[in-house]
Amino acid sequence: MTSPNGTTNSSGPRKARLSREVVLSAALELVDAEGLEALTMRRLGQELGRDPMSLYRYAANRAALLDGVTERVLNELAIFVDDRDWQAQLRRIGHDLRLLALRHPNVVPLLVTRPLSTPLGLRPLGTLRPLEQILALLIAAGFSPADALHVYRAYYGFLYGHILNELQEYIVDPDENEAVLRLGLHRLPAKEFPHLRALGPVLAEYDGDVELDQGLSILLSGLATQLSGPPQQPLG
């Protein structure tokens, strides 16, 4: 019954050797399934069939664990630095990030919040990689470094803003989406919130994808014309 290499035997997800990967995966799974508050050291230990304290080999503390999770999620984002059509690239990345956020909505608060309490240089490297790569992309497309930074800021700012907005309106329980929404709106005092209440139906039809795309169009073309020097289109 000794399985010398890796594969565990019968009794469930038991004693395979832990690793940072395994721990972070389990953590992400847990967060996706039950939310951030469910991710306690004890609970995660239990999920892995280990003593909670064993986790401290793979993350210095709970905060580091959270950082690991955000890092892992951001790694799912692919950025191709060589594409010369920066607008198309930024547009695609934007949609990808949106989908990422919809796939891991419970992680979004981390994505958005943790950088606020950590100076730039001390963040997990995986977190900074998108920034670096987008800068590379823009610079390769002909922007000066300083302009690239401006574009990045406007772009990423808008992107995160959109994601927050969309997740706010997205109800977690997909069944109750419309019902809860209206029920919610129903509770608002009619005299103070006439417009909001009237928008119930429109709110229910929110299409985040096209909304994002329209916003990106405005932003990208605006950026392209505002910044004088750099290339408008990589066409002949």
Place this chain on the structure above:
Amino acid sequence: MTSPNGTTNSSGPRKARLSREVVLSAALELVDAEGLEALTMRRLGQELGRDPMSLYRYAANRAALLDGVTERVLNELAIFVDDRDWQAQLRRIGHDLRLLALRHPNVVPLLVTRPLSTPLGLRPLGTLRPLEQILALLIAAGFSPADALHVYRAYYGFLYGHILNELQEYIVDPDENEAVLRLGLHRLPAKEFPHLRALGPVLAEYDGDVELDQGLSILLSGLATQLSGPPQQPLG
């Protein structure tokens, strides 16, 4: 030594009657001064010279206390629904909200995060008021309700995105601003983060106000031209 009406006697901030206002003010002060984690029931009780349990008269639980704080902060934002120049209004509100965020940086995570876990209709009313008022503003300026919602989304999304961005780069310790920034960047592996490292000086000169204003210009003019029907300018 009996002071019949209100004013406490010598020994420090003692036994004045509590109220929701007083509690929330103290909570906000605490958060501003020492951050969100410092806001525990026990600590706040101590700050008010009261038993922690007394706070539950004024907020159902800790989450409700946090909601109260965000509500209180958002109340500092003034919106004038009657102004017909919607672009100017949105621009002003944007700058106001930015300043609000800089005044209460520790509250921003709440502003951004709490709506994610609460369906729209169940949020504290004070939180929804800006939304309602901006809708009113846009509709009064001639937009259809649905278009007003689109404008609102793009606008607020961009705005929150900008604020998050700016706070990320803003170092809490104003003295060490440049030093910490560079020290931080210094730690990055040179081969993986060449562009980011090179941008150190530029990062240090970040002027959030003009950055915001430029972004708003792009966005507002883009929105004005994209949406066919509504008025461009309230002139002539």
Place this chain on the structure above:
DNA sequence: GACAACTTCTCTACGATGTAGACTTTAGCC
């Protein structure tokens, strides 16, 4: 095989947190 050195995992324990429930104190009114 035996031993040693090291890594990984577990046990126990401590202080801090949110908050339920029963109690005491206070304020306002007759």
Place this chain on the structure above:
DNA sequence: GGCTAAAGTCTACATCGTAGAGAAGTTGTC
């Protein structure tokens, strides 16, 4: 005075992160 309701307090408990000491498991060398 006494009565009632509100405001504030006390005690207690489950749960959290994590320090520190030790046990178990792994690996390398003979």
